[in-house]
Amino acid sequence: MSINQSGWRPEMGDAQGSNDAPTFTGNRALMLEEPLIFEIADNSTTGVDFAEEDMPASRLGGLERQSDIGLPGLSEPETVRHYTRLSRQNYAIDLGLFPLGSCTMKHNPRLNERMARLPGFADIHPLQPVDSVQGALECIHELAEWLVKLTNMSSVAMSPKAGAHGELCGILAIRAALEARGEQRDVVLVPESAHGTNPATAAFAGYKVQAIAVTPDGRVDLDKLKERLGPDVAAVMITNPNTCGLFERDMKAISDAVHEAGGYVYCDGANFNAIVGRVRPGDLGVDAMHINLHKTFSTPHGGGGPGSGPVVFSAALTPFAPLPFVEKRDDGFHLVEEETADEHHGQSFGRMVAFHGQMGMFTRALSYIMSHGADGLRQVAEDAVLNANYILRSLEDVLEAPFGKGPCMHEALFGDAGIAEGLSTLDIAKALIDEGYHPMTMYFPLVVHGAMLIEPTETESKADLDQFIGALRSVVERARAGDESLKGAPYHAPRRRLDETQAARKPVLVWQEPELAQAAE
Amino acid sequence: MRYLPLTQDDRQAMLAKVGAQSIDDLFVDVPEAARLNGAIPGLPMHASEMAVERHLSKLAARNLTAGQAPFFLGCGAYKHHVPASVDHIIQRGEFLTAYTPYQPEIAQGTLQMLFEFQTQVARLFGTEVANASMYDGSTACWEAIVMAGRVTKRSRAILSTGLHPHYVSVANTMAKFTGDTLVTGAPELTAEPDTDSLIEQIDDHTSCVVVQYPDILGRIGDLSKLAEAAHAKKALLIAVVTEPVALGAIKSPGEMGADIVVGEGQSLGVGLQFGGPYVGLFGCSQKLVRQMPGRLAGETVDAEGKRGYVLTLSTREQHIRREKATSNICTNSGLCALAFSIHMTLLGESGLRKLAALNHGRAVKAAEALTAIPGVELVNKSFFNEFTVKLPREARPVVRELAERGILAGVSLGRLYPAEDALGNGLVVAVTETAEAEDIQALADGLKEVLA
Secondary structure (H helix, E strand, C coil): CCCCCCCCCCCCCCCCCCCCCCCCCCCECCECCCCCHHHHCECCCCCCCCCCCCCCCCCCCCCECCCCCCCCECCHHHHHHHHHHHHCCECCCCCCCCCECCCCCCCCCHHHHHHHCCHHHHCCCCCCCHHHEHHHHHHHHHHHHHHHHHHCCCEEECCCCCHHHHHHHHHHHHHHHHHHCCCCCCEEEEECCCCCHHHHHHHHCCCEEEEECECCCCCECHHHHHHHCCCCEEEEEEECCCCCCCCCCCHHHHHHHHHHCCCEEEEEHHHHHHCCCCCCHHHHCCCEEECCCCCCCCCCCCCCCCCCCCEEECCCCHHHCCECEEEEECCEEEEECHHHHHHHHCCCCCECCCCCCCHHHHHHHHHHHHHHHHHHHHHHHHHHHHHHHHHHHHHCCCCECCCCCCCCCCCEEEECCCCCCCCCHHHHHHHHHHCCCCCCEECCCCCCCCCEEECCCCCCCHHHHHHHHHHHHHHHHHHHCCCHHHHHCCCCCCCCCECHHHHHHCCCCCCCCHHHHHHHC | CCCCCCCHHHHHHHHHHHCCCCHHHHHCCCCHHHCCCCCCCCCCECCCHHHHHHHHHHHHHCECCHHHCCECCCCCCCCCCCCHHHHHHHCCHHHHCCCCCCCHHHEHHHHHHHHHHHHHHHHHHCCCEECCCECCHHHHHHHHHHHHHHHHCCCEEEECCCCCHHHHHHHHHHHHHHCCEEECCCCCCCCCCCHHHHHHHCCCCEEEEEEECCCCCCCCCCCHHHHHHHHHCCCEEEEEECCHHHHHCECCCCCCCCCEEEEECCCCCCCCHHHCCCCEEEEECHHHHHHCCCCCEEEEEECCCCEEEEECCHHHCHHHHHHHCCCCCCCCCHHHHHHHHHHHHHHHHHHHHHHHHHHHHHHHHHHHHHHCCCCCEECCCCCCCEEEEECCCCHHHHHHHHHHCCCECCEEHHHHCCCCHHHCCEEEEECCCCCCHHHHHHHHHHHHHHHC
16 A cells, blocks of 8 residues: 555765755855844833733832833744754764863763752742751752862962953962061962963952063973062962973972962963872872863853852962851851951952852752762772873874973874975864864964863763764875865854954944944944 | 763773873873872762662752742842743853853854843843953942943942842952942931932042942932032942842933943843852943953854854953953853843743832732831832841841741841841841742741741
């Protein structure tokens, strides 16, 4: 029996044909173009229903809004479709390997999302009476205990909102400690390979920033550092493992020298993923270190945040830590705020944020940490380091590895030597997009020419690494051979290379109705 | 371990490839004394999903949630209904698990969303431009004060007594280190905000006046005169909005002459979350944009002439300018900005206005119900969805007693200003669309009983 009475037969069609002609819509099958909401929505449409009820007389003080705001609305189906279409123009860790060095793009477990959304955490107000939020305070306290033990430090400030905010927290505590000693020190030493946030933070806190010399093998030059240390140096900011993907072998000696000279050691903990569970910064003499929960402890990056940057402190800096924080006492958990701080924490440098930090990130991070446990976290570091070394050794025949004599930590660093004249790291990165990958970190750290910093993380399988290595090798071989077509890459992404110069020269930062935009020109 | 794909065989094969006998060979650079030979003692081992969920659920169950109680807390964080589709969309992996859009060819989703967000925020605030978000309202407020210092090359900032005291604390903390002078004070329980006294204090050294709108007690002051007075002395007016829903009902600060408008965007899309993550909003005039902190998405074209978006004006930022950057901010609140933007798109102009009207209407009804209680006085002449009442006794214990009865009654001024005895009887009550008539009745009944 046949139900197809029409005579229609499925056919393969002509596989030889190709059609580059534009489509009516501008779409290319699953690659869908999406206008701005301002072009498809209007001010009278809404996707939210409200109860109709009688309104009492207004008490707005005569400041009722008279003019239109200009906020177009969409119904729910249109809204879901708009954002779903936009989402498909993004690369993401859920789609594939995301080897951005120094960013630790690892898998984000979905259990964490579920935990953060428990109403007991998600639907409580920061100013509720503390008796009504004991479970939330206990959650913060439990995560704090983990962070202190994993780092072998004395205490942790949980309120900083992201890594850079954590750096500021650490530097402010150092400054408060120095002031308590009655000392005016005005220099912070930062290696050239540091993240841009380090010098920006030190400057924000009122310090002069000076460079630390680096040895030819990519590490802080201990002897030169010792020479430079003196009564004007407040702190040294060091990333360990550093941004070249190397462990600072002399870290303990550096700390000792800095302490001897009366300064403090700030460690940028962005790369903690390489050593978590295997090395504790407290054993290396560190005084303060921020921990990016959105890196090492897997809270999602969300296209640029929110992050969370708790800062662990040594005993020397603990009295200067910011308020508020959670304290466990016999009768339960307390929130130590300004009013209760005087007895024990009068030296605190103060408050950094309105409330108590990134609760939604704490629940996710605790869920991740408990899932791994002390044994699993150690394995995280080991697999992250093994994966990076595997990439380093698999590509060193085609890419220059400037510090590749010994093993690397969690990220592999290459330079652009050997790439044909006229082609660059940028071209390699953009060609990787066509291969289906997010590019590595480019041109950072600044100490390596045309740097490519690759951090695979521990959540990649060997098969995925092999495919990535194959793709990068293929692109690099083309670059070595002078394949000019790389300059046009990417060819298959939702957009070709974008004109960043035009964007900066004549900034268009908000949408305007076309007639207004034209009139403004 | 369920999150680690490498098998033992893989590890062996890979160690062979890298020429290592064991994993320890890859950690040789760690000084002997700092090497740990096994799992850190005293910490638990790995746990199943079920076990983790059970533990965290127990902790969560020990909190009284906003949804379980008649709920009236505000003061910088507001309970609003967030449509289900918001949370659905922000959990799409392409948004949730993307990085900052440094490679624009494969991040147009995030970049276009940020461009839309910036436009929505600018329109809501009545400013020409807005950035792609800050950590939260309090840090946005501090950054605005620093920015005003850069623009005016002055360092004396006058903070309204109606500015959220935690925002003032944050500014005070930072000012200690930057050498800015801040003029601050606690509010008085008067019907009108402190506009006149702010105007009197503006002088030739003033970089900016910072005023919250509506203020911490819920009062709404006209900013026009203040803007005029500030501008006459070449100072900037910074307006701080902790409840963006209000701007669906009242004039925008930009319309009244504010130069920089910052705020907390938590009300739309984000939820309470015990204080974070939230989303800082930051708008200003076009001519100040190069002094602005934070990321900016801008429109441009690609090599084929198609419209697209990139992060732009990054020469202001730390990854380019390092110690000369306008701020050290890097990661901000991207996903919360997305939630804000989706919620705003769902509301649209008409929805936001209805939402605002409903909030105001419910607040007026609640104010009437509470002031009917003997001894309870309304402080405000004007308010949006939040007002202050003066109780016949200290408010802080009253709030605790009501919490024990399952009513989350508001924020006592004693909690916010522990050193100010004159404010001890003040209670700030926020009433949003989530407070139904029966909730308002429960609050009024409960308060009457506790005060009796």
